[in-house]
Amino acid sequence: MKIALLGNPNTGKSSxxxxxxxxxxxxxNFPGVTVEKKSGFFTDGSQRYAIVDFPGTYSLxxxxxxxxxxxxxxxxxxxxxxxxxxxxxxxxxxLENNLFLFTQLYEFDIPIVLVLNMWDVAxxxxxxxxxxxxxxxxxxxxxxxxxxRLGLGKERIFGGLKSIKARKKNGFMGNVIPEKADDNExxxxxxxxxxxxxxxxxxxxxxxxxxxxxxxxxxxFVHPLWGYLFFLGILLVMFQFIFSFAAYPMDFIDSSFGHLxxxxxxxxxxxxxxxxxxEGIIPGIGGVLIFVPQIxxxxxxxxxxxxxxxxSRVVFIMDRIMRPLGLNGKSVVPLMSSLACAIPGVxxxxxxxxxKERLITILIAPLMSxxxxxxxxxxxxxxxxxxxxFFGFINIQGLVLxxxxxxxxxxxxxxxxxxxxxxxxxxxxxxxxELPGLKSPRWPDVFASVIEKVKIFIFDAGxxxxxxxxxxxxxxxxGPGDSIHIAKENTRKTERYSKANHDEKxxxxxxxxxxxxxxxxxxxxxxxxxxxxxxxxxxxxxLITSFAAREVFVGSLxxxxxxxxxxxxxxxxxxxxxKEKRSxxxxxxxxxxxxxxxxxxxxxxxxxxxxxxxxxxxQSWKWPIIQFTxxxxxxxxxxxxxxxxxx
Amino acid sequence: MQNSLADCKVGEEVEVLSIEDDFIATKLIEMGMTExxxxxxxxxxxxxxxxxIDIKGxxxxxxxxxxxxxxxxxxxxx
Numbered sequence: 077m078k079i080a081l082l083g084n085p086n087t088g089k090s091s092x093x094x095x096x097x098x099x100x101x102x103x104x105n106f107p108g109v110t111v112e113k114k115s116g117f118f119t120d121g122s123q124r125y126a127i128v129d130f131p132g133t134y135s136l137x138x139x140x141x142x143x144x145x146x147x148x149x150x151x152x153x154x155x156x157x158x159x160x161x162x163x164x165x166x167x168x169x170x171l172e173n174n175l176f177l178f179t180q181l182y183e184f185d186i187p188i189v190l191v192l193n194m195w196d197v198a199x200x201x202x203x204x205x206x207x208x209x210x211x212x213x214x215x216x217x218x219x220x221x222x223x224x225r226l227g228l229g230k231e232r233i234f235g236g237l238k239s240i241k242a243r244k245k246n247g248f249m250g251n252v253i254p255e256k257a258d259d260n261e262x263x264x265x266x267x268x269x270x271x272x273x274x275x276x277x278x279x280x281x282x283x284x285x286x287x288x289x290x291x292x293x294x295x296x297f298v299h300p301l302w303g304y305l306f307f308l309g310i311l312l313v314m315f316q317f318i319f320s321f322a323a324y325p326m327d328f329i330d331s332s333f334g335h336l337x338x339x340x341x342x343x344x345x346x347x348x349x350x351x352x353x354x355e356g357i358i359p360g361i362g363g364v365l366i367f368v369p370q371i372x373x374x375x376x377x378x379x380x381x382x383x384x385x386x387x388s389r390v391v392f393i394m395d396r397i398m399r400p401l402g403l404n405g406k407s408v409v410p411l412m413s414s415l416a417c418a419i420p421g422v423x424x425x426x427x428x429x430x431x432k433e434r435l436i437t438i439l440i441a442p443l444m445s446x447x448x449x450x451x452x453x454x455x456x457x458x459x460x461x462x463x464x465x466f467f468g469f470i471n472i473q474g475l476v477l478x479x480x481x482x483x484x485x486x487x488x489x490x491x492x493x494x495x496x497x498x499x500x501x502x503x504x505x506x507x508x509x510e511l512p513g514l515k516s517p518r519w520p521d522v523f524a525s526v527i528e529k530v531k532i533f534i535f536d537a538g539x540x541x542x543x544x545x546x547x548x549x550x551x552x553x554x555g556p557g558d559s560i561h562i563a564k565e566n567t568r569k570t571e572r573y574s575k576a577n578h579d580e581k582x583x584x585x586x587x588x589x590x591x592x593x594x595x596x597x598x599x600x601x602x603x604x605x606x607x608x609x610x611x612x613x614x615x616x617x618x619l620i621t622s623f624a625a626r627e628v629f630v631g632s633l634x635x636x637x638x639x640x641x642x643x644x645x646x647x648x649x650x651x652x653x654x655k656e657k658r659s660x661x662x663x664x665x666x667x668x669x670x671x672x673x674x675x676x677x678x679x680x681x682x683x684x685x686x687x688x689x690x691x692x693x694x695q696s697w698k699w700p701i702i703q704f705t706x707x708x709x710x711x712x713x714x715x716x717x718x719x720x721x722x723x
Numbered sequence: 724m725q726n727s728l729a730d731c732k733v734g735e736e737v738e739v740l741s742i743e744d745d746f747i748a749t750k751l752i753e754m755g756m757t758e759x760x761x762x763x764x765x766x767x768x769x770x771x772x773x774x775x776i777d778i779k780g781x782x783x784x785x786x787x788x789x790x791x792x793x794x795x796x797x798x799x800x801x
Contacts (some may be wrong), residue, residue, distance in 0.1 A: 172777070176755075263749045267748075294765070298769065299769075304769070394766050395773055507784070
């Protein structure tokens with residue numbers, strides 16, 4: 077039996093979904109749209125139920141993509157998600173508002189189980205609902221009451237499912253549902269008539285003894301000073317956790333996969349298959365899993381912020397500030413998280429319901445300098461920026477690092493401004509937002525959302541990431557014809573090689589190999605293009621390999637210059653880079669070319685994982701390609717300007 | 724005196740007289756706001772926009788541009 081779970085936002089619909097399905101859930105998209113579709117199943121005895129958790133909506137007259145999905149499925153009995161049963165969830169403490177959607181659902185000839193959720197909250201607020209009277213008014217549906225936040229009501233829902241009633245085709249307003257084609261005036265008339273009828277019902281079934289009081293905390297959360305300071309504090313804590321605590325599991329994943337690759341290399345017979353597995357596939361999987369700690373931590377925090385209702389207060393205080401940029405109050409969290417890593421940042425843009433605002437947020441998120449850029453920045457700063465202090469206390473190297481972050485933020489905001497003018501809006505520009513009551517988070521729901529996001533990343537974006545890393549591995553390990561073999565042979569004949577120890581010999585060989593691989597050839601091919609920026613073909617190679625992940629830049633240069641680092645500090649690499657000369661005898665890494673390279677890394681989209689997740693989140697290759705292109709153009713133009721001015 | 728909701732201060736109680744825009748009006752009805760509703764401004768964001776009102780225990784935030792379209796009459800004080 078197919079169940080559609082429907083209801084207003086903030087009714088505890090997801091809690092009911094989690095309560096019924098446990099973790100037997102699957103997240104996908106409704107066909108053709110980027111609206112999230114959570115489906116799952118549960119059994120009661122021998123009866124198996126498939127349930128789809130539809131996006132929360134206030135009415136069947138769609139105003140956003142999310143809401144359109146609901147009305148489209150219900151109007152089309154041939155749709156594969158068309159339900160045998162509607163489970164309508166309403167918040168008992170706000171019955172009057174919630175009945176609007178319910179009475180619209182009642183117009184369809186589909187059996188309904190009406191779940192009056194948050195029964196305890198209603199009681200506390202002095203709201204009494206006469207269920208018996210409600211049953212008399214809607215005789216052909218089943219009504220149960222639950223308290224999903226406390227995990228109560230599963231048995232009652234099962235009981236309700238066993239006593240489903242056939243519908244009598246009467247509807248609420250005579251089976252009248254607003255049509256898309258209706259003009260605004262007649263829609264308004266219909267809505268008004270429905271609302272008036274609901275008010276007469278409310279008078280019969282509900283009594284309210286207390287006046288509701290809003291929380292004092294709200295005055296604090298939206299305070300012009302404390303409100304922003306508190307939000308800043310929350311962001312700092314989140315950021316600290318994502319930045320520093322994620323480092324431990326990330327190092328563990330990194331070294332485990334390193335060991336695994338090393339071990340595989342040893343046990344498997346030598347050959348292409350061995351190389352593919354130990355140098356392509358295993359590092360590829362490791363490269364996917366390494367993001368999991370950051371994603372899990374970020375969504376743990378966002379889950380708490382959403383569950384408690386605080387996130388909507390953030391929107392409330394940030395909306396006016398972000399609006400001129402074409403963004404939403406909710407864009408703040410994705411953009412701040414992108415300072416740690418753009419991947420969870422892009423995924424967290426899902427909380428933004430307006431498509432245009434969400435898209436702009438996704439497109440500019442990777443311009444925020446992520447943690448993968450830090451190794452690149454620190455290497456280049458150590459290389460071309462002198463140590464020392466301005467005015468005796470401002471560290472010059474630190475100042476440059478700060479400047480790079482600032483450049484990213486400014487670039488992101490200016491890009492948002494431009495995109496705002498270019499992207500067409502699919503939904504009307506208005507924001508009526510509910511500020512749900514503040515409450516403590518329900519932990520199973522927080523963990524369910526963490527698991528859901530991790531699964532999306534591993535199974536959807538992961539496939540693309542692994543595929544690209546295998547391609548990159550191939551391009552770095554193979555060259556046209558015998559070129560790599562010959563290059564290595566030639567290296568062995570050099571004087572430097574004969575004087576080298578065993579490790580140095582291996583380094584020299586892999587350096588020669590990379591230079592003559594397809595990527596090496598590609599680096600030389602693009603040299604004329606990147607020469608105006610102050611780069612040579614060796615930097616070109618590193619730019620290409622950086623597409624796997626930005627920090628690979630450091631490793632690639634180490635391979636090219638045939639240096640082996642001991643410990644974390646890339647001292648030897650910096651030494652050999654300082655000596656590196658172009659064909660005309662001038663130094664490769666000057667202040668100008670170093671700054672130009674840093675500017676390039678601020679803007680360029682050198683991260684296949686971000687490309688993959690943007691594809692996943694926008695459901696098309698169009699946006700990641702556009703993003704890759706405009707970020708590339710920005711990187712090229714601004715690095716050129718930097719080099720032109722400084723050289 | 725007749726005002727728009729956008730001109731109200733925190734804590735002011737008002738009665739909704741009319742809503743100018745049919746589209747916004749429909750959406751507001753769906754979220755519980757009808758003409759003749761008695762409501763109260765609960766919160767105003769630091770930059771004066773958006774504002775939040777209490778609709779029978781349900782807190783709704785709306786932008787100033789939307790609030791401008793709602794004509795209200797102050798109650799409880801003259």
